[in-house]
Amino acid sequence: MPDFDVIVIGAGPGGYVAAIRAAQLGLAVACVEKEPTLGGTCVRVGCIPSKVLLESSERFVMARDQLAEHGVVVGDVSLDLTTMMRRKDAVVKSNTDGVAYLFKKHGIERFTGVGELQGRGHVVVRHEDGDTELHAEHVILATGSSVAPLAGVEVDGERVITSDHAIALSEVPGHLVVIGAGAIGLELGCVWARLGAKVTVLEYLDRVLPTMDAEISREAKKVFTRQGLDIRTGAAVRGTKRTKQGVSVSVEGASPVKADVALLATGRVPNVEGLGLVAAGVATDDQGFVQVDAHLRTSLEGVYAIGDLIRGPMLAHRAEDDGVAVVERIATGAGHVDYDLVPNVVYTEPEIASVGKTEEQLKEAGIAYRKGTFPYQANGRARAMAATEGKVKLLADKESDRLLGAHIIGARAGDLISELTAAMAFHATSEDVARVSHPHPTLAEVVREAALAVDGRALHI
Numbered sequence: 001m002p003d004f005d006v007i008v009i010g011a012g013p014g015g016y017v018a019a020i021r022a023a024q025l026g027l028a029v030a031c032v033e034k035e036p037t038l039g040g041t042c043v044r045v046g047c048i049p050s051k052v053l054l055e056s057s058e059r060f061v062m063a064r065d066q067l068a069e070h071g072v073v074v075g076d077v078s079l080d081l082t083t084m085m086r087r088k089d090a091v092v093k094s095n096t097d098g099v100a101y102l103f104k105k106h107g108i109e110r111f112t113g114v115g116e117l118q119g120r121g122h123v124v125v126r127h128e129d130g131d132t133e134l135h136a137e138h139v140i141l142a143t144g145s146s147v148a149p150l151a152g153v154e155v156d157g158e159r160v161i162t163s164d165h166a167i168a169l170s171e172v173p174g175h176l177v178v179i180g181a182g183a184i185g186l187e188l189g190c191v192w193a194r195l196g197a198k199v200t201v202l203e204y205l206d207r208v209l210p211t212m213d214a215e216i217s218r219e220a221k222k223v224f225t226r227q228g229l230d231i232r233t234g235a236a237v238r239g240t241k242r243t244k245q246g247v248s249v250s251v252e253g254a255s256p257v258k259a260d261v262a263l264l265a266t267g268r269v270p271n272v273e274g275l276g277l278v279a280a281g282v283a284t285d286d287q288g289f290v291q292v293d294a295h296l297r298t299s300l301e302g303v304y305a306i307g308d309l310i311r312g313p314m315l316a317h318r319a320e321d322d323g324v325a326v327v328e329r330i331a332t333g334a335g336h337v338d339y340d341l342v343p344n345v346v347y348t349e350p351e352i353a354s355v356g357k358t359e360e361q362l363k364e365a366g367i368a369y370r371k372g373t374f375p376y377q378a379n380g381r382a383r384a385m386a387a388t389e390g391k392v393k394l395l396a397d398k399e400s401d402r403l404l405g406a407h408i409i410g411a412r413a414g415d416l417i418s419e420l421t422a423a424m425a426f427h428a429t430s431e432d433v434a435r436v437s438h439p440h441p442t443l444a445e446v447v448r449e450a451a452l453a454v455d456g457r458a459l460h461i
């Protein structure tokens with residue numbers, strides 16, 4: 001007889017949310033986590049601590065450079081990095097404690113150790129005091145991802161670091177080289193640039209945030225360059241070498257870049273090692289992702305995989321949605337994620353957010369579309385906030401007017417994208433969004449104006 005209905009391996013946003021939802025649905029749940037605290041990469045070393053540092057460093061810049069224009073006079077502004085880091089640790093702790101509280105509240109049994117799949121419905125937890133055998137009808141693999149290695153780059157945690165270290169530096173590096181202009185590189189590059197580091201970003205492709213809409217990427221590069229980042233696109237990093245003073249980063253066809261610290265941010269790879277997949281008969285693809293069908297079932301019956309472990313955007317909210325869908329399917333027979341409508345947000349200042357198709361994807365698919373854009377510059381609230389940088393760009397089907405893509409660079413883009421995601425989930429047209437009353441004065445009016453602009457009817461431009 002199985003001990004549990006569901007065993008979840010991994011307590012990141014995918015795994016812990018799956019465990020909570022399963023418990024809500026009346027299933028007996030065990031969750032295996034190798035770290036002493038719950039929450040996974042997102043809560044412990046990813047989304048949450050990076051957002052704390054983004055918030056804190058933004059306030060530092062505001063106090064130092066921006067309050068004067070509001071007539072707020074502050075004395076000498078200086079950085080107390082120890083306090084900033086302590087606050088970050090406290091926020092992380094409140095979140096990991098919060099997950100532990102939810103586990104208790106829902107009666108989820110927690111096992112600390114490394115979970116290994118032994119076959120259908122069978123997991124062994126390896127921990128200091130030996131092994132614990134667990135059995136369940138269903139097993140959900142949710143072990144997440146880790147920083148992808150890059151040939152020639154040896155991470156030592158000191159001169160060559162990853163995001164794990166970049167959220168915990170004890171001093172501001174004089175010169176930080178960021179390898180890769182994805183979300184991690186830009187968010188953490190911005191944090192340290194704000195706190196005083198010279199930051200050089202080396203990006204292999206011809207634009208930053210290469211998966212985003214190209215127009216937004218171009219705008220982002222301009223904005224971050226204005227903020228002082230030295231962004232070099234078309235720069236393929238081929239290796240790093242420790243020097244006496246720091247690190248030398250070699251770039252194909254260009255002179256090496258010398259710096260104090262190099263941050264490796266060229267992507268992440270699924271955590272499949274030690275999970276026992278091969279022996280258990282769970283198939284992975286050529287890049288190590290666990291293969292799943294449309295219902296997130298692996299090749300082994302009763303075993304599912306979610307989040308960063310499978311193909312698709314490596315995003316916490318997508319992993320959560322995967323987890324909920326799997327357990328709802330187990331418990332009720334129905335559960336679904338619309339992978340075409342997973343929003344993506346980069347939490348720089350301004351924020352960058354997108355959902356649905358980019359203009360390039362529509363062109364490539366031969367879909368005729370109309371486009372509406374509206375600048376923050378023309379919005380009263382944005383002016384009041386001194387946040388006039390950026391725009392909202394909407395793409396709608398030329399015939400039906402149905403919204404196909406939404407792209408925002410500007411203040412609070414990460415919050416504004418939800419209106420558009422919801423609109424698209426309900427198959428809204430640009431006309432629908434344009435006809436909805438939007439409170440004045442808010443940044444949300446930029447969204448409405450962009451919807452009006454699809455039909456050439458924006459009011460404030």
Ligand code: NAI
Pocket residue numbers: 150179180181182183184185187202203204205208209210235236237238265266267268313314315344345346347
């Ligand atoms: P990424 O895949 O988003 O970006 C990596 C960048 O590195 C790409 O632009 C790539 O072209 C570049 N690159 C690759 N090899 C290179 C080389 N040899 N030299 C120079 N550049 C090179 O990966 P990132 O930023 O590490 O993030 C990992 C995952 O975590 C992504 O899936 C990302 O979406 C997710 N994430 C999301 C966040 C968010 O939503 N705010 C925050 C942090 C991570």
